[in-house]
Amino acid sequence: MIKAILIFNNHGKPRLSKFYEHYSEDTEQQIIRETFHLVSKRDENVCNFLEGGMLIDGSDNKLIYRHYATLYFVFCVDSSESELGILDLIQVFVETLDKCFENVCELDLIFHVDKVHNILAEMVMGGMVLETNMNEIITQVDAQNKMEKSETFIFQSPRQDR
Amino acid sequence: MAPSVCLQEMIRVIRSARTQGEERGVIQRECAAIRAQFRQADSGGRSHNLAKLLYVHMLGYPAHFGQMECVRMIASPRYSEKRIGYLGAMMLLDEKQDASLLITNSIKNDLSHSSQYIQSLALCTLACMGSAEMCRDLAPEIERLLKASNSYIKKKAALCAVHIVRKIPELGELFTPSAHSLLSDKNHGVLHGAVVLITELCERNPGNLDEFRKAVPELVQIMKGLVTSGYSPEHNVAGISDPFLQVRVLRLLRILGRNNDEASDAMNDLLAQVATNTDSSKTAGSAVLYETVLTIMDIKSESGLRVLAVNILGRFLLNNDRNIRYISMTSLQKIVQTDHTAVQRHRGTIVDCLKDQDASVKRRALELSLALVSAANIRSMMKELLRFLSTCPPELRSHATSGIFNAAERYAPSQRWHIDTILHVLITAGGDVRDETVPNLIQLISVASELHCYTVHKLYRALISDISQQSLVQVACWCIGEYGDLLLKGDCDEIEPMQVTEDDVLDVLETILQSHMSSPTSRGFALTAIMKLSTRITNNIESVVSIYGSFVCDLLDLLGETNTSSQANQNQVNTTSNSTSSSVQENLLDLLGGLEPTPGKGNILFYFNLFTGTMSVTCLCVFSAPNVTVYEKGGVNLKLQCDNQTETAITVTFTASNSTQSDITSFTLQAAVPKSVQLQMKAPSGDVIPAQVCPHFCRFSTQSAAQHLKMRVRLSYTSQGTLCQDMVQIDSFPSPAWN
Numbered sequence: 027m028i029k030a031i032l033i034f035n036n037h038g039k040p041r042l043s044k045f046y047e048h049y050s051e052d053t054e055q056q057i058i059r060e061t062f063h064l065v066s067k068r069d070e071n072v073c074n075f076l077e078g079g080m081l082i083d084g085s086d087n088k089l090i091y092r093h094y095a096t097l098y099f100v101f102c103v104d105s106s107e108s109e110l111g112i113l114d115l116i117q118v119f120v121e122t123l124d125k126c127f128e129n130v131c132e133l134d135l136i137f138h139v140d141k142v143h144n145i146l147a148e149m150v151m152g153g154m155v156l157e158t159n160m161n162e163i164i165t166q167v168d169a170q171n172k173m174e175k176s177e178t179f180i181f182q183s184p185r186q187d188r
Numbered sequence: 189m190a191p192s193v194c195l196q197e198m199i200r201v202i203r204s205a206r207t208q209g210e211e212r213g214v215i216q217r218e219c220a221a222i223r224a225q226f227r228q229a230d231s232g233g234r235s236h237n238l239a240k241l242l243y244v245h246m247l248g249y250p251a252h253f254g255q256m257e258c259v260r261m262i263a264s265p266r267y268s269e270k271r272i273g274y275l276g277a278m279m280l281l282d283e284k285q286d287a288s289l290l291i292t293n294s295i296k297n298d299l300s301h302s303s304q305y306i307q308s309l310a311l312c313t314l315a316c317m318g319s320a321e322m323c324r325d326l327a328p329e330i331e332r333l334l335k336a337s338n339s340y341i342k343k344k345a346a347l348c349a350v351h352i353v354r355k356i357p358e359l360g361e362l363f364t365p366s367a368h369s370l371l372s373d374k375n376h377g378v379l380h381g382a383v384v385l386i387t388e389l390c391e392r393n394p395g396n397l398d399e400f401r402k403a404v405p406e407l408v409q410i411m412k413g414l415v416t417s418g419y420s421p422e423h424n425v426a427g428i429s430d431p432f433l434q435v436r437v438l439r440l441l442r443i444l445g446r447n448n449d450e451a452s453d454a455m456n457d458l459l460a461q462v463a464t465n466t467d468s469s470k471t472a473g474s475a476v477l478y479e480t481v482l483t484i485m486d487i488k489s490e491s492g493l494r495v496l497a498v499n500i501l502g503r504f505l506l507n508n509d510r511n512i513r514y515i516s517m518t519s520l521q522k523i524v525q526t527d528h529t530a531v532q533r534h535r536g537t538i539v540d541c542l543k544d545q546d547a548s549v550k551r552r553a554l555e556l557s558l559a560l561v562s563a564a565n566i567r568s569m570m571k572e573l574l575r576f577l578s579t580c581p582p583e584l585r586s587h588a589t590s591g592i593f594n595a596a597e598r599y600a601p602s603q604r605w606h607i608d609t610i611l612h613v614l615i616t617a618g619g620d621v622r623d624e625t626v627p628n629l630i631q632l633i634s635v636a637s638e639l640h641c642y643t644v645h646k647l648y649r650a651l652i653s654d655i656s657q658q659s660l661v662q663v664a665c666w667c668i669g670e671y672g673d674l675l676l677k678g679d680c681d682e683i684e685p686m687q688v689t690e691d692d693v694l695d696v697l698e699t700i701l702q703s704h705m706s707s708p709t710s711r712g713f714a715l716t717a718i719m720k721l722s723t724r725i726t727n728n729i730e731s732v733v734s735i736y737g738s739f740v741c742d743l744l745d746l747l748g749e750t751n752t753s754s755q756a757n758q759n760q761v762n763t764t765s766n767s768t769s770s771s772v773q774e775n776l777l778d779l780l781g782g783l784e785p786t787p788g789k790g791n792i793l794f795y796f797n798l799f800t801g802t803m804s805v806t807c808l809c810v811f812s813a814p815n816v817t818v819y820e821k822g823g824v825n826l827k828l829q830c831d832n833q834t835e836t837a838i839t840v841t842f843t844a845s846n847s848t849q850s851d852i853t854s855f856t857l858q859a860a861v862p863k864s865v866q867l868q869m870k871a872p873s874g875d876v877i878p879a880q881v882c883p884h885f886c887r888f889s890t891q892s893a894a895q896h897l898k899m900r901v902r903l904s905y906t907s908q909g910t911l912c913q914d915m916v917q918i919d920s921f922p923s924p925a926w927n
Contacts, residue, residue: 040246040247040248042246043246046316048282048283048284048317051245051248051250051251054248055248058248069545069546071510072510072545072546072547072548072549073510073511073513073514073546073548073549074511075511075514075548076548077548077551078583108435108439108475108478108479109475109511109514109515109518110471110472110474110475110478110511110515111431111432111435111475113471113511114425114431114432114471114472114475115432118425136199136203137195137196137199137200139242139243139246140195140239140242140272140275143275144271144275147275147312151311151312151315151316151344151347151348152312152315152316152347152348152350152351153316154315154347154350154384155380155432156343156344156347156377156380156381157343157377157380158380158423158425158430158432159376159377159422159423159430161422162377162422166340169305170267170271170305173267173303173305174267174268174271177266177267177268
C-alpha cells in the first residue's frame with residue numbers, strides 16, 4: 027500500500043501532498059518537513075530508496091523518490107509494494123503530467139495543483155495502484171475536464187508569468 | 189460581493205509575499221473572505237473557494253472550517269462542484285469527524301449515477317476515507333458494480349472492495365465469487381484490480397486460499413500471455429509487457445503456491461520461463477525478475493529452479509546500479525533464514541557493500557551481514573563489522589553495536605575474544621550502546637576469573653587515553669575498583685608490562701570526577717572505585733580523603749537522592765557480619781583517626797554499590813554531616829551544612845527540599861553577612877525544586893571562622909501559584925565533627 031505521495035521543490039516547499047492514511051494537519055506538515063530533510067541530504071548517484079523518518083520509524087515502510095530538475099517526487103510505501111515497480115510508477119506519473127501540461131514545469135504544478143490531484147486520482151486510489159497505462163489515464167482525464175468545462179464559467183486572469 | 193478571485197490569482201499573490209509573516213497575512217485575509225463566502229447561501233464561484241482553501245491547507249494552514257462546505261458541494265448536482273467537494277473530503281475529512289457520516293448518502297446516490305465519472309468520484313472517495321460504517325452500508329453497491337459492464341468502473345470498484353475488506357474483513361465473503369470471475373476480463377486495469385482484490389482476500393482469510401488455488405491455471409495463462417506476447421504499445425514499459433501486472437500476478441502466485449505442492453507444480457514451468465527470458469537491462473525487467481525469484485524461493489519449487497534463483501540474486505548483487513544492489517540485498521534478507529547456505533556463498537560481496545558510500549545500501553548490508561554471522565565465520569565477520577563501526581553513519585550505530593554484541597554473545601570462540609570485542613566496541617562507539625551493556629559486560633568480566641588481570645590492564649590503558657565514552661569509563665572504573673591490586677602489581681602475561689602506581693590510578697579517577705564530560709552515573713562509579721581501593725592502597729590515604737571532600741555533592745548524589753533511578757536501584761546494601769566486613773570497618777576507622785561512627789551525627793555516608801549478585805558487600809559505615817534545619821515552612825525545608833573549615837574560612841552548603849505535591853519554581857536565595865566577613869556565592873543547582881524532592885544545593889564560602897559567623901538569609905519562591913518570601917537569621921553555625 028502507498029501511504030503518502032509528496033512532491034516538493036529543492037527548498038522544501040510542498041507542491042502536492044496526498045496522504046492515504048489519516049494524520050493531523052500538524053503531523054502532515056512535520057512529515058513533509060522531515061521527508062524533505064532526509065531526501066535533500068542524498069547525493070545524486072546513490073540509490074532511490076530511503077529508510078528513516080516519522081512515517082517509517084520501526085515499521086517496514088520505505089521512501090522511494092526521484093529527483094527531476096527542481097522537484098522531488100516521493101512515495102512512501104510499505105513492503106507489499108514492489109520497490110522497482112514504484113520507481114517505474116513515478117516515471118509514468120511524470121510522463122503523464124508532461125503529456126497533460128505540455129512540457130510540464132514546476133509552475134504548472136503550482137498553479138494547477140487541483141488538476142494534478144485529478145490526474146493522480148486516475149493512477150492511485152486508496153493507496154493502491156489503479157492504472158498504469160498512460161494513454162488510458164490521459165483519455166479519462168481529458169473526458170472529465172471536458173465535462174467540467176461544459177457546465178461552468180471559469181474566471182481566469184490572463185496568464186502573466188509563463 | 190465582488191466576484192471572488194480565482195485560484196491562480198490567489199496563488200500569485202501568496203507567492204509574491206516576501207516574508208513568512210506577509211504570507212500569513214495574505215492567507216488570513218483570503219481565509220476570512222472564503223469563510224464569508226461559505227456562509228452565503230449561493231455564489232457563483234463556490235468551487236473556486238474550496239479549491240483555494242485546499243491550496244492553503246497544503247501549505248499547512250488550518251482549513252477545518254471547510255469541512256461542511258465539502259459536504260454541501262458533494263451534494264451539488266454540478267460535476268465541477270462535486271469534484272472539488274470530493275477532493276476536499278479526501279483531504280479534510282476522516283472517519284473520526286461527524287461530517288464524514290453526512291456524505292454517506294451522497295456517495296450512495298452517486299454510485300448509481302448515470303455518469304461514470306460521477307460514479308468514479310464516489311468510488312475514489314470511499315476507497316480513500318471510507319469508515320467502517322460507510323463501508324458496511326455501501327458494500328452491496330460495490331459488489332453490484334463489480335459486475336458492471338464498464339471496465340472503467342469495474343477496476344475502481346475492485347480497489348474499493350479491497351479497502352472495504354481491509355476495514356471489515358468479514359465482508360470478504362461478499363466479494364469472493366465476483367473476484368474470481370473478474371480474472372476473465374481482458375482489460376489490464378480490471379485484471380490488476382482483480383489480482384489485488386484476490387491477494388487481499390487470501391491474506392485476510394486463509395480459508396479463501398483453497399477457493400482461489402483453482403484460479404492458478406488462469407493466472408498462469410495470463411502471465412504466459414504477457415511474457416510471450418509481441419510488442420504491445422499500450423502496456424509496454426521498456427520492452428516488457430505491463431510489468432506492473434506481471435509483478436502483481438507473481439506475488440499472488442507466491443501466496444497461492446506456498447506450502448501447496450499441487451499449486452507449486454502448476455507454476456514451475458512458467459517461473460522457469462520468466463526467469464530465463466526476462467530482459468533485465470532496465471528497471472522494469474528487473475522488477476519482474478525479482479518478483480519471480482522471490483516466488484520461486486517461497487513456494488515448493490524444484491531444487492534446480494532454486495539454485496537458478498539464488499544465482500540471479502547473486503548476479504544482481506554485483507550490478508553497478510545501486511538500486512539493483514539494494515533490491516537484491518532486500519530479497520536476500522527475505523530468504524536468508526530458509527536458504528542460509530545459498531546466501532552464505534555471497535557473503536564476500538555483501539561485506540564489501542558495507543563500504544559503499546550510500547547509506548541505504550550500508551543499512552541493508554549491515555542487516556544481511558548480521559544475519560550471516562555463524563560460528564564458522566565469526567572471527568572474520570567480526571573484523572569486518574568492527575571496521576564498519578568506525579566509519580558507520582550515526583543513524584546506524586546503535587543498531588550496529590547491538591547486533592555486534594548479540595553476535596559476539598552467541599558465537600564467541602573464547603572469553604578473551606569476547607571481552608576484546610566488547611572493549612573495541614566501547615572504545616569506538618561507546619556512546620551508542622544500550623544501557624544494559626555496562627552491567628552485562630561487568631557480569632561477563634567477573635565470571636572470567638583468569639582474565640581479570642588482563643582485563644583490568646586493558647581497561648586502564650583505554651581509560652588513560654580517552655575518558656569521553658561513558659560506558660567505557662563506567663566499566664573501567666568498576667574493574668579498577670575490583671581488581672586494583674592486580675593492576676598495581678604490574679605484570680600480566682598477556683600484555684606488555686606497564687608500571688602503574690597508586691598515584692596514577694587515583695589521578696585517573698579524579699580526572700573522571702572533575703571532567704565535565706562525565707555523567708553522574710560515571711562519577712558514581714569512579715567514587716565507588718575509590719572507596720573500594722581505599723581498602724587496598726595504603727600510601728595515599730590523604731589524597732583519597734581529600735577527593736571525598738571535594739566531591740561531597742557527588743557523594744550525596746550517590747545516596748540516590750537526586751540521581752537517576754538506575755543509580756537508586758543499584759544501591760543495595762547488605763550488612764553481613766563476617767570477618768572481612770569488620771576488619772574493613774576497623775581500617776576505615778583508623779583512617780579517620782579513631783572516630784567512632786554514631787548514626788545521626790558525623791560526616792559522610794558511604795554506600796558500596798553493587799552490580800552483580802555475586803559480589804558481597806564489604807561494609808556499611810554511617811557518618812552523617814551536621815545537617816541543621818534552619819527553615820521549615822509550607823513544605824519547604826532549608827538545611828545547612830558546613831565543610832572545609834579552616835581557621836579563617838568555612839564552606840556552607842544550603843540544601844532546599846520540597847515535600848509538597850507540586851513543583852516549586854523561581855527559588856532564589858540571598859545571603860547577607862556582617863561587614864567583617866567576606867562572602868563568595870557559588871551558583872545554585874537550579875531554581876526549580878520538583879515536587880517531593882530533596883535536595884537542591886547552593887554553596888557559599890565565607891572568610892570567617894565558624895564561631896564568629898552570623899548570616900541573614902532571604903528566600904523567595906513560588907509555590908502553588910503564590911509568591912512567598914521569608915527571612916531567616918542564623919546566629920550559630922555547627923562545626924564539622926573533624927577538623
